[in-house]
Amino acid sequence: MNGVRQRNASAWLLPNDGTRTNHQLRRDMRHFDLNETVDAVVVGCGAGGAVLTQRLARRGWRVVALDAGPFWDPDRDWVSDEAGSHQLYWNEPRVISGADPIPLGSNNSGRGVGGSMVHFAGYVPRFHPSDFRTYSNDGVGADWPIEYNDLKRYYELLEAELPVAGQRWPWGDPHSYPQSPHPIAGNGMAFVRGCQAMNIDVRIGPVAITNGRFGNRPHCIYRGFCLQGCKVNAKASPLITHVPDALAQGAEIRPDCMVSRIEIDRNRAATGVTYFHQGQEYHQRARVVVVAAYSIETPRLLLNSTSSAFPNGLCNEFDQVGRYVMVQGAPQTAGRYSEEIRAYKAPPPEASSEAFYETDPTKDYKRGFSLQCISPLPIVYAEHVVAQGHWGGVLREYMRDFVHWATFGALCELLPQAKNRITLDSEVDRHGLPIAHFSYSLCDNDRALMKAARQVMEDMHRAAGAEEAITIDRYAHLIGGCRMSSNEQDGVVDSNLRSFAVPNLFVVDGSVLPTQGSANPALTIMALAARAADYLDKVETHR
Amino acid sequence: MGKTPGSAEPRFPGFDVTEQSPHWDATTTAVVFRRLQPAGTPVFFDGAEEGAVRALLDRLLAQDDEPRVDVFAVIDQRLAQRRGDGYRYADLPDDPEAWRQSIAGLEADAMLQFGRDFSSLAKQQQINLIETVRTHEGQWRGLPAKRVFSLWMRYACDAFYAHPLVWNEIGFGGPAYPRGYKNIGLDRREPWEVAENDAEDPVPWSSRADAAKRHHSGHLSPSASGGRAG
Numbered sequence: 001m002n003g004v005r006q007r008n009a010s011a012w013l014l015p016n017d018g019t020r021t022n023h024q025l026r027r028d029m030r031h032f033d034l035n036e037t038v039d040a041v042v043v044g045c046g047a048g049g050a051v052l053t054q055r056l057a058r059r060g061w062r063v064v065a066l067d068a069g070p071f072w073d074p075d076r077d078w079v080s081d082e083a084g085s086h087q088l089y090w091n092e093p094r095v096i097s098g099a100d101p102i103p104l105g106s107n108n109s110g111r112g113v114g115g116s117m118v119h120f121a122g123y124v125p126r127f128h129p130s131d132f133r134t135y136s137n138d139g140v141g142a143d144w145p146i147e148y149n150d151l152k153r154y155y156e157l158l159e160a161e162l163p164v165a166g167q168r169w170p171w172g173d174p175h176s177y178p179q180s181p182h183p184i185a186g187n188g189m190a191f192v193r194g195c196q197a198m199n200i201d202v203r204i205g206p207v208a209i210t211n212g213r214f215g216n217r218p219h220c221i222y223r224g225f226c227l228q229g230c231k232v233n234a235k236a237s238p239l240i241t242h243v244p245d246a247l248a249q250g251a252e253i254r255p256d257c258m259v260s261r262i263e264i265d266r267n268r269a270a271t272g273v274t275y276f277h278q279g280q281e282y283h284q285r286a287r288v289v290v291v292a293a294y295s296i297e298t299p300r301l302l303l304n305s306t307s308s309a310f311p312n313g314l315c316n317e318f319d320q321v322g323r324y325v326m327v328q329g330a331p332q333t334a335g336r337y338s339e340e341i342r343a344y345k346a347p348p349p350e351a352s353s354e355a356f357y358e359t360d361p362t363k364d365y366k367r368g369f370s371l372q373c374i375s376p377l378p379i380v381y382a383e384h385v386v387a388q389g390h391w392g393g394v395l396r397e398y399m400r401d402f403v404h405w406a407t408f409g410a411l412c413e414l415l416p417q418a419k420n421r422i423t424l425d426s427e428v429d430r431h432g433l434p435i436a437h438f439s440y441s442l443c444d445n446d447r448a449l450m451k452a453a454r455q456v457m458e459d460m461h462r463a464a465g466a467e468e469a470i471t472i473d474r475y476a477h478l479i480g481g482c483r484m485s486s487n488e489q490d491g492v493v494d495s496n497l498r499s500f501a502v503p504n505l506f507v508v509d510g511s512v513l514p515t516q517g518s519a520n521p522a523l524t525i526m527a528l529a530a531r532a533a534d535y536l537d538k539v540e541t542h543r
Numbered sequence: 544m545g546k547t548p549g550s551a552e553p554r555f556p557g558f559d560v561t562e563q564s565p566h567w568d569a570t571t572t573a574v575v576f577r578r579l580q581p582a583g584t585p586v587f588f589d590g591a592e593e594g595a596v597r598a599l600l601d602r603l604l605a606q607d608d609e610p611r612v613d614v615f616a617v618i619d620q621r622l623a624q625r626r627g628d629g630y631r632y633a634d635l636p637d638d639p640e641a642w643r644q645s646i647a648g649l650e651a652d653a654m655l656q657f658g659r660d661f662s663s664l665a666k667q668q669q670i671n672l673i674e675t676v677r678t679h680e681g682q683w684r685g686l687p688a689k690r691v692f693s694l695w696m697r698y699a700c701d702a703f704y705a706h707p708l709v710w711n712e713i714g715f716g717g718p719a720y721p722r723g724y725k726n727i728g729l730d731r732r733e734p735w736e737v738a739e740n741d742a743e744d745p746v747p748w749s750s751r752a753d754a755a756k757r758h759h760s761g762h763l764s765p766s767a768s769g770g771r772a773g
Binding site: 018075076077078079080081082083084086089090091092093094095096097101103104105106109183184185186189190221222223224225231232336337339340341342344345346377378379381382383386389390391392393394395396397398399400401402403404437467468 | 554567568570571574575602603604605626627628629630631632633634637670673677693696697700701702703704705709710712713714715716717718719720721722723724725726727728729730731732736739748749751752754755756758759
């Protein structure tokens, strides 16, 4: 842990009096003039944008980060309640279609400073080395233009900054974590029991939840509302892991600013961004423009930024913007135990297994899945019951039995497909901007993986002694849409996340990932942002 | 008012999650207690629609007797405020319009089959009409049937399982900040959590689930399956 405070003092900049926001730091925030050309403007202040902003500010860059949502105060804005957390999600209109349309909003789309990590569960596994070469190894997906070793150092830095708690990790590139594993509760115990009964290797973690005091962040209180925003400041999100340090280092963060277009000059260089704030239109000039608005809003912004040089959208000369958007197949299986599980106690993320992560040559599908325990609260758990076809009195009876059910989840690696994409819809939002249309359809490999994962989870429950197991097919996480590649015909940005078309335009978020493995993407997005900041500081001049 | 919805004997006798509210933060307490306030007059649904929507919601959630959780008022407000979930299926209108059209469709089905309003039908007739929508393949009254049923359930469950009376029914501990939990693990309870009444009513899970399924599909009269095992 030594050394974290020297390079990122965020945890020490938070209050230690039981409140969760350093209001003085926000009041004292530097403000740049709109007429000033800053070194970088960053669109989106989540896993990618916030880490990049903090890193660049540390190096003396004059950075303005814009976010469409609010500058959250966990004390004032967040509640220990499922239905009351609606405002954490991106609820602006979007259209979904395809053979397997993907519901958005609460499941995968954040808003506000901190981004989707405000409501992510907290699992922060690394990608495996094999994830970077799926095409070479297995003939599916795509090879990344970088390798695991290009990210390894950044994984280590961020695991210390979040920090991550968990047992030593035996899968992928084996590694240990800075904090020891959390104790597990009923749901985690059922999961571990199921794995052990099936001889599946299992470990506690890895979760970005403090196990012990870290700076001024307290120990987790096992409250169970990780997905509703952590009011404790125990679960990591950029709001508390990178934004405080960014402010202290002179970055400006402007909340409630919806960027409508990226401006381009006649030399095809980006000059800044136009945005709406409280109904007024503003323009921020910058030497470097960074888009970090995630897999749906990043492509939407580029597609909406048309000009005579880019009539089909910025960086879209090869029709790559918005393509290869991925989700993970995330079937969840609940099992009924005679013991009381009371899964709402303790964080939903507790234990996981990556025993099925890699391609198994004996199977008729490529790539694999990870297994994790998750603990849906009542409203989401009711979806599990309804998915069985139960409603009315049967729904009520299953729900009355809530305390007896433990839930396991899988993350299946679904393959990138060009036709799974973001386009612009004819409908416009309240700013008059065309909204995103997300079309998604599974392929045969995807379906085979989800079926296999579901079977393993149902077997685990029965092996652990469950009387009944029920599965809901669902999806998790967003990735892709502006992928990195070795050439401009196959992607939008290069290995340094610089766009092929506009030399001073970068994309630094989950949309650049060419594949997504079976790992939750947050840590990898942060690691890519930290790497991009090193690159930017090396090659781009500032001031 | 009882501590759980309806007149059935509670599974967690005496459990009242609101007794924990002194240990909740003020922001959460305000949000939760607002749900216990009486509802105002409807703003989205008109008088003709209201009866059908209330009947539909009562059947979706099996709210057959008092006290009821007024999910109608929550949904009416939500639709009026156009508070969506951040997506719309390309083959379905936006949520408020989909609700209106589907309620009109349900009324049309009731009129066609029974010559009466949906709200005036017998419970089992209402259940059968709803089940027809749920199991219908393809388009139903110009809307994709499965998405319609899913929309109804999503809104109904979002409102119902947010209510403290319903948390009492399922034994859920509710808000937990800044108190947190100290007794985690299998078969471990906080001092204030209540044991279920299994000891007095040792009906195995599978029998309870089967009885509920038989009752729902009309094979048992309500009186034969009411109460604890129902």
